[in-house]
Amino acid sequence: MMSETTSLSSGDKIDMHSSTLMDDPDLLGTHPIFPSTYRPFLDELCSTTKFTKSEIRFLYRGFKQECPGGIVQEDTFKDIYAKFFPYGNSSVYAHLVFKAFDITSCGAITFKDMVLTLSILLRGSNREKLKWIFSRLYDLNGNGYITKLEFFNIISAIHDLVGVSKQVEDRKTKDHADKIFNKFDINRDGIVTIEEFLESCLKVS
Numbered sequence: 456m457m458s459e460t461t462s463l464s465s466g467d468k469i470d471m472h473s474s475t476l477m478d479d480p481d482l483l484g485t486h487p488i489f490p491s492t493y494r495p496f497l498d499e500l501c502s503t504t505k506f507t508k509s510e511i512r513f514l515y516r517g518f519k520q521e522c523p524g525g526i527v528q529e530d531t532f533k534d535i536y537a538k539f540f541p542y543g544n545s546s547v548y549a550h551l552v553f554k555a556f557d558i559t560s561c562g563a564i565t566f567k568d569m570v571l572t573l574s575i576l577l578r579g580s581n582r583e584k585l586k587w588i589f590s591r592l593y594d595l596n597g598n599g600y601i602t603k604l605e606f607f608n609i610i611s612a613i614h615d616l617v618g619v620s621k622q623v624e625d626r627k628t629k630d631h632a633d634k635i636f637n638k639f640d641i642n643r644d645g646i647v648t649i650e651e652f653l654e655s656c657l658k659v660s
Contacts, residue, residue, distance in 0.1 A: 500567065504574035511570060518566050527564040529553050536616075543618035551612060555591035582653060589652050601639075601647040607632040 500511050519525070529550065536549035554560075558568045575587045590597075595605045610632040619627065639647040639655045 500570055504570055505578035506570065506574055514570060514573070515566060518569060525566065527569075529562070532556075532564065540616050540618075544615040546615075548612040548616040551592060551595075551609070555587075581657065585653055585656050586649065589649050593652075599649070601636075601652070603632070603636050603645065606636045606647070610635070 497508055497511060500506070501508055504511070506514070522531075532553045533546055533549040536545040536552075539545070553564065556564045556568050556572050558571060559565075572587075575583050579587070589601070593601050593605065593609055595608065607629065611628045614628050614631075636647065639651055641651045641654065
C-alpha cells in the first residue's frame with residue numbers, strides 16, 4: 456500500500472498509509488441518531504477547511520479509532536479532559552469546550568464538527584481564532600457580547616481546571632476576571648463586544 460506523509464502543524468511530519476475517506480463503509484452509512492451530520496464528505500471538507508485530503512484522511516483514522524461510533528458524547532469528552540487535568544475539576548471547562556465544538560448543538564461532536572473547529576484553531580489567522588474564542592467559548596448565551604458574569608464563569612472554570620485552592624479561589628477568580636474584563640471593556644459600558652475583544656487582543660499580539 457502506498458505510503459503518505461502529512462503535517463498538521465508546521466514542521467510536524469507524520470507517515471501514514473494511503474486510504475480514501477470515501478472507501479470506509481462505516482462512513483457511507485447513516486447514523487441512526489445524527490443522519491445529517493454523520494457523513495463527512497472528503498471534497499466538502501477540503502473546500503470548507505484549510506486541511507488537505509491527506510490530512511483529513513489522517514484525522515479521520517484517528518477519530519474513528521478513538522470513537523468507533525462516529526461521534527463523541529459529552530461524558531466521553533469530559534473523561535478525556537479529566538485524564539489531562541487529574542489534579543483539578545475539569546468538568547465545567549470541558550462542558551464549555553464541548554459546547555464550542557458541537558457546532559450543530561446536537562449534543563455530540565461529529566467528525567465534521569472536529570475538522571471545522573481544528574481548521575480554525577490550527578490554520579486560521581489570529582483574527583479567526585479570536586472570533587472563534589469569543590463566539591464559541593466566551594459568549595456563553597450567544598447574544599453577541601460578553602458580560603462580567605460570563606467572564607467570571609470562564610475564569611472560574613479555568614481555575615477549577617488547574618486546581619486552584621478553594622480557600623483563595625473566589626477572591627482570586629474575581630480579581631483576575633475583573634482585571635481582564637476591564638481591559639477588554641474599552642468604552643466602559645459594562646459589556647465586551649467582539650470589536651472590543653479583537654482590538655484588545657490584536658493590540659497585544
